[in-house]
Amino acid sequence: MKNKITLDYIILFLFKGLVVILPLFFLPWTASRLGMDNFNKDYLLWILIPLIFFLWLGKSLKQGEFKFIKTFFNIPIILLLAVYGLAAFFSLDAYSSVFGSYGVYTNPLLTFVSIVLLYFFTASYFKARDIIEIIKAVILSFFAVVFFTLILFIGSWIFNLGSDSLLNQFFVLSAGSFEDLAIYLAVINIFIIGILFNRASLELIIKKNLHKLVIIFFLCLSFFFLLMINFPPAWWLVLAGLVFLFLVNNYFLKNKFRKRKNLIFYLVSIILLLGIILINIFIVDNNVFANRRTAKLQLDFNNSYSIAKEAVKNKPFLGYGSDTFPYVFSLHRDASINNTDYWYLRFNKPAAYIFELIITTGIVGTLSYLFFILFYFYLFYNFLDYFASKYKINTSKEAGDYDTIAASLMAPVLLLLIGQFFIMPNIVLIFLFWLFLSLLALIAREISRDSGKKFKPDFNLYKINKTTNPDLFNGLFLLIFLLAAGWIILFSFEVKYWVAEAFYNKAEAGEYGLQKAVNLNPGRFNYKITLAKYCKEKAITELEETGRDIKKAGNLVNNSIDWARQSVKEAPFSIIANEALGIIYRDIGTYSKDNQVFAIKAFREAKKLEPTNPVLSVELGKLYLETGAIVEAVSVLEEANNLKNNYFEAEFNLAKAYSQSGKEYDALMILDKIVKEQPSADVFYEQGRIYYNIGNFDMAINNFEEVLDIVPNHSNALYSIGLAFEGIGEKDRALDFFKKVLDLNPENKEIMEKIESLEEED
Template sequence: MGMFSFFSKEKDYKGVASMGVGEEIEISVNQNEEPLWGVIARWSVYLIALLTPLWFLPITDNPVDGNKMFLVSLLTLIGFIAWLATTVHMGTFRIPRFTSLYALGVWLVVYLLAALFSVSLETSLWGMSAVSFFHILISGILAFLVSVALRTVNHVRTVYMLILVSAGIVSLFLLVQSILGIDIFSWEFTKARTFNPVGQWNTVGIFLGFVLVSLFSFLTGSIHKSRLKRLSFMILLLLVFMGTVVVNYRMVWLSIAIVSIVYLAYIYSHASGHARAQYVMGPLLFLFVSIVFFLSQDIVNLFGSSLNPPLDVTPSVSSSWRVAEQVFRERPILGVGPNEFGYAWDRFKDPTVNTTVYWRLRFDTASSFATTLLTTTGLLGALAFLLFVGSFLWSGLLLLGKLQLENKEHQYISALFFGILFLISSWFFYPLTVITSVFAFLLLGLFVAEVHIAGILPYRVFAIRGDSTKGFLIALISVFLMVVCVVGLYIRSQKQVAAIQYGRGVEALLVRSSVNEAELFFQQAVALDSSRDEYYNAITQTSSIKLQRVLENTGGQSPKDVQDSFEAALSSAVGSAQKATEVNPGNAASWRLLGQVYEMVIPYATGAAEAAAGAYKQAITQAPTDPLLRDDVARVYMVLGDYVKAREALEEAIRLKSDYAAAHFRLAQIAIIKGNVEDAISNTERTMLFVPNDIGVLFQLGLLYYQQKRYDDAGLVFERTTQLNENYSNARYFLGLTYAAKGAGALAIEQFERIQTLNPDNAEVRAILENLRAGREPLAGITPPPLTRVGPPVSKEGKELQQEDTLEKDQPTGEGVKKNEE
């Protein structure tokens, strides 16, 4: 911390505080007389400032954000308990007289109401997300804790220095890992060049951007420091700037430009002549640079293309508004509940998203935190949020008018204000993350503490006297809050241990392929935290693997042993799947998984087909615009022999997604089974006259031609299909078979090589290529024939993105979806 000593300044706290109605006392606190509880509270804040950007652990399924949330929760609650103990010890209870903190309290109350009336209470209250009520509450407590636990100038300076230290370390990490390509850690998930301890790639840019704008106030002041201090400042500034350039997030540059303009307005209103010229040079330079980078994204990205930054995709603003509008019609006051945007997305997703490669993704957030709040906390929550933001902006801008540029304390106040302004602005263009939440509220607390130390903001201080009713009530409330914090700390710790066990189960299943070990860990996770449907779904998947193995490996076992094993695995799979739907009934994925379990045992269990169809229908109720679910229920109807209902479901799937290969594939199968191929061909040909560029119709027609061995016609149609969509893997599959049937082996190999590029993990494509290169029939040794299977031969169309599941790593722009450009 020595290199940042130019930010340090010692000063004891001394102030006048109100003891009650009309009663004033003067209190003086010396750092050496601070009780142990006060030291613990202060050091909790120090550790949060330093460790939050750097902290991650490879022990859960969410090693970065998940473990950051636990660390901040742990330290905040410990610090708050320590502060409460300090108030009892010292006999005074201090509350800042700052309007924004009161507005924050109002917002937290509304946020709690939205959680209590949520579509899923547990998910909204305790969800493992930065937007759940518990974690928003922790951020609010952190803001209050910082404002009351830091009593001297030195305390505030230390926190700010620790933030700068962490920013410098993060910037160095980016340069070493991302630019030089040197792996700093040995864990597999840390070996990507864009891995960082902060979190999402764009979040790194936001974090470093806020540090940059907070340094504006010190650009001129550093000139008057010693050479070593100036050098330290310039090194830090250069490191943070280079880190921001490495990330190169367009919206960060825009925000830097906007904050620069506001800062320049502040300078012009407070300085004149030579002083004005001196103070505006730095911000003007950053304004110019940020505009250049904002306008030169494509050029800059050419140099960073080798980093292959992860795709960061959210719904577009229009899609987010559409979902909010639909929610307003049903739940206008408090929305669907915090952390429940995914539920609203499933129910009200814009159907145009189905035309993009992102159609299988379930978004858990809208285009930004602000637009997410419209859906999750309703009109009341949005107004309370705007009240909090507006009150801070109003109070902050009024405060700026009272500051003096040359005053050191006032420079810190302006630095903190512009840092908060930058972080709050990110809430309007990017989803809330652990970093943007924690540091926005941490800086808010620092801002309040600094304004008070500067003598601008008074605190209200209540005396805890044994002979007064007010003192008794304050003491009682303090003890009650301690108990609540201890309970909250216990519950959060228990959920963290459950997350660790779940992570161990995922590792056992994916790395060691140990199903029994994985299931044991998942069961332990459920025992510790029964509120997360993904834990139950994990048990369902391991039980389904066991069930599949029982059905495939019956040799050497007595019929009774096979039956017992079958019943045990089926009972576990169905029971855990049903429990998942009870824990979170709004999650269509859980209902679909239940349907898949029933579908697996249709040949062996009476009534399984009807149960599967029922589960799929419930999933459709939760996600009515998902064509995948229509295909699921159609598949069951085909097993039941109800081809009329199957066709209706498939036609609805095609209405939702016209190029949906699976639905067209199954419609062709139905025509073949019913012996109506010629009629189907005639109807499809007539349809093609009206929509000649509909690749779904073309694909279906090609399949029918192929089944009738009309290879010339099939080849023409499949060629047209692949011209319209080069990544249509199933069309290329049948085009390759068509070429092979016509004796054009080289062309067939070309098609399957392209499929292999798009689907490198497809074993059947590799086998077909081996057959073709050896001069054999393409499907030699491959059964059953493609047109008699349950689904199309290639499950993923090219670069199409699937919802990433922890246990299924089969691994997103178009209308309705926004890509957050790096």
């Protein structure tokens, strides 16, 4: 039957479906609060690719013969996979290295395993005719992305939709940022241009003129979006892609093309692109590019290099493990960041994938990846060498039909490879890179079969037959059975974790939803942090109510501390977990001073994990001040002051520490500086308090008056100015201010006694 649904049909349908929906795939009930565009895409890969892989193996089992691509190119891929596995095993956070760090999901072990399965499946299973169907799926996916972007742009213009609009939020959660979109469009545009200007490929893939016109329309539309986004790395990639296609099409496939028309198109396009790039270099503000990267929590190149260098010194061989960059950033961030506009941010991605690789897989992983890249440059060289000789020899028609598609595939692979040294790709770009690589391997396999010794290296299929190799076949069957059982178990965990994310993002679920998320996925320490904060806020609310329930508040406090401790136990190297524990102890310490000691301990641990963060030093210094550890307070606050210039919190609290350690004049020097830059009631009050303590009542009165000009009902300032007036003998004026304090605090016995004492003296 023509429309008979076979296993081959199901496998191809699932594979094409994955290619089409991945770029825009997301589910609203598991959309991260952090704009985590990769979460659902990773899960889609973890589920669909193994499913497709095992369907293929099941079919092979039924037929009694397994077929795998056999080439020495398998060596660097398997080596790279082994390094990823070892790096994950010895990782700072094994859970994040396997399943991805929350809010990052760059390339955890499960994703890399899925990508490798994609490569071996595609290169081994599909036939030459399937390449056309897969490429059509890539183009259809491109249409969907461009169409949705068009809707977004029209909505922004006509309806003035801002960054908070549902449409824009949907785009960020599905496609990622506009910078990610620009790189995606640049890569796919070059791929499609390679097809359009390759007559043999064009005739195979796009046969109807109407379809060609539709593709050209979407191509022009995507270039318009590139102009609107104006992301410099995207332009550089387009330029590199056009130069590569020009060289390949005109010097290696010259017998197949209309050379003059190609020459005009490429030269005009390259000149226009050079103009755009020069405008970006000399006219457009360079800070725009830096700010856009920062908005994505993506670090700049200099700091990425600095952190990578420190990471290699500390963990040279296998690095810190996949998806652990947020940990490493905190540990090795340079203090110079503190004097930039983005000093308060914790970056979760370096400037480029190569830095991520160095940091998370070490020297061994980086060398393995470079080894892998060299292999594929060798493959590119062989393709070009084959093209140069093939069109003079003119081999079989099938090879001649499909091998020219390789030229169109080589361009995006090269761009994505180059891009990994300059950009941080998302999961869609990583997927496309490996998809195009696997299609190149498939074409190399077909050429090796049809052209005999004319193409090197050999890409052949290794066959294990049930009849000829029964022992090997049965052993492989047992291995597949165990792997399938493992995948089913893993799949059950993935479903649980997906449901956990849905509960976590369901805001109205409150404590119940958060506890469900923790129960379903106890490995996610951020769930426990959020639950700890929720319990703390509920406890504080209960304590501040008139008819407060002390027992209920106490239970909430204990629960908050317990969840925060569990998060630290789950992720002991996480600065976020340790800082959250310190904040909870600190906030609860307002009602129970005993907890301040535990807060100090937690902030000390946090400071070890992020030693150049001045905020942690300030928090620690404030706690030392509250507990009377003045020497320690001075030490850490001086450190905070040195870490960041003109940091109000550090300077102000250091002045308070100096005043309490007998260095009043040093304190006044700091406060005089602050007053000139950031005058406030708190600063004036602290100055007045110090002047009062050293007996300079006139200056104290002046400062307290400044406070009252800003905050007329400032109780402490009213009381202090009363004391100052009393100190200079103006008891009537002092009495006036004390009475104002009593009006604000009618039940204050201390002020009542003070007023009575002054009135008796009169």
